[in-house]
Amino acid sequence: MEDRMRIDSGVFEQGGIIPAKYTCDGANVSPPLDWSGLPGGAASLALICDDPDAPVGTWVHWVAYNIPVDRPGFGEHIPGERQLADGCLQGHNDFKRIGYGGPCPPSGTHRYFFKLYALDCRLALAAGATKEQLLAAMKGHILGEAELMGTYRRSSR
Numbered sequence: 001m002e003d004r005m006r007i008d009s010g011v012f013e014q015g016g017i018i019p020a021k022y023t024c025d026g027a028n029v030s031p032p033l034d035w036s037g038l039p040g041g042a043a044s045l046a047l048i049c050d051d052p053d054a055p056v057g058t059w060v061h062w063v064a065y066n067i068p069v070d071r072p073g074f075g076e077h078i079p080g081e082r083q084l085a086d087g088c089l090q091g092h093n094d095f096k097r098i099g100y101g102g103p104c105p106p107s108g109t110h111r112y113f114f115k116l117y118a119l120d121c122r123l124a125l126a127a128g129a130t131k132e133q134l135l136a137a138m139k140g141h142i143l144g145e146a147e148l149m150g151t152y153r154r155s156s157r
Contacts, residue, residue: 004037004144004146005035005036005037005038005039005116005118005144005145005146006035006036006037006146007033007034007035007114007115007116007146007147007148008033008034008035008036008148009031009032009033009034009114009148009150010032010034011031011032011076012031012150014148014149015149015150015151016150016151017150017151017152017153018031018102018103018112018150018151018152019031020152022102022103023102023103023104023152023154024101024102024103024104025104025154025155026102027077028100028101028102029076029077029100029102030062030074030076030077030078030099030100030102031076031150032073032074032075032076033047033073033074033114033116033148034072034073035072035073035116035146036072037144037146038069038118038144039118039143039144041120041143042069042118042119042120042143042144043069043119043120043121043122044065044066044067044068044069044119044121044122044123045065045067045068045069045071045116045117045118045119046064046065046066046067046116046117046119046123046134046138047062047063047064047065047067047074047114047115047116047117048060048062048063048113048114048115048117048131048134048135049061049062049100049112049113049114049115050112050113050115050131051103051105051110051111051112051113052111052113053105053108053109053110053111054105054110055106059094060092060093060094060130060131061093061094061095061100061101061102061103061112062090062093062099062100062101062114063090063091063092063093063129063130063131063134064078064088064089064090064091064099065088065089065090065091065123065125065129065134065137065138066087066088066089066122066123066125067088068086068087068088069118071086071088078090078099078100079099080097080098080099080100081098081099082098082127082128083127089125089126089127089128089129090127090128091127091128091129091130091131091133091134092128092129092130098127098128103152104154105152105153105154107154108153109151109152109153110151110152110153111149111150111151112149112150112151112152113147113148113149114147114148114149114150115145115146115147116145116146116147116148117138117142117144117145118142118143118144118145119138119141119142119143120141120143121141123137123138123141124137125137
């Protein structure tokens with residue numbers, strides 16, 4: 001039995017390199033993610049992916065929330081839609097788009113944190129929310145968290 005919440009990917013390990021397929025240098029599709037060990041009482045999940053190494057400050061790559069707790073993860077290439085068939089909502093990233101926007105660092109190696117939150121409720125937050133709006137709505141509702149960090153560095157051009 002899991003004793004702690006986890007988030008993993010079948011395409012990169014904790015601290016590992018995110019394959020180019022999932023970046024602006026490739027197909028720019030979301031990587032597959034799996035989670036486990038959700039705390040009892042969890043009513044929904046939320047996911048934020050961001051890059052704290054961006055020159056302009058933390059850059060948001062993905063915001064998703066009201067993810068059903070019976071969903072064991074995200075398969076590869078989640079469509080950039082405001083609402084998925086199972087009710088999961090997606091927000092705006094810093095590319096000014098809904099859904100996932102892959103790593104695209106201007107220089108150097110950047111870190112990308114996929115942060116999963118287990119919440120005690122479904123959030124009364126419309127689709128298209130920003131990371132800041134999501135964090136405000138989650139305040140006081142977080143039962144557990146897990147994090148997966150990958151890195152990416154663009155090839156010399």
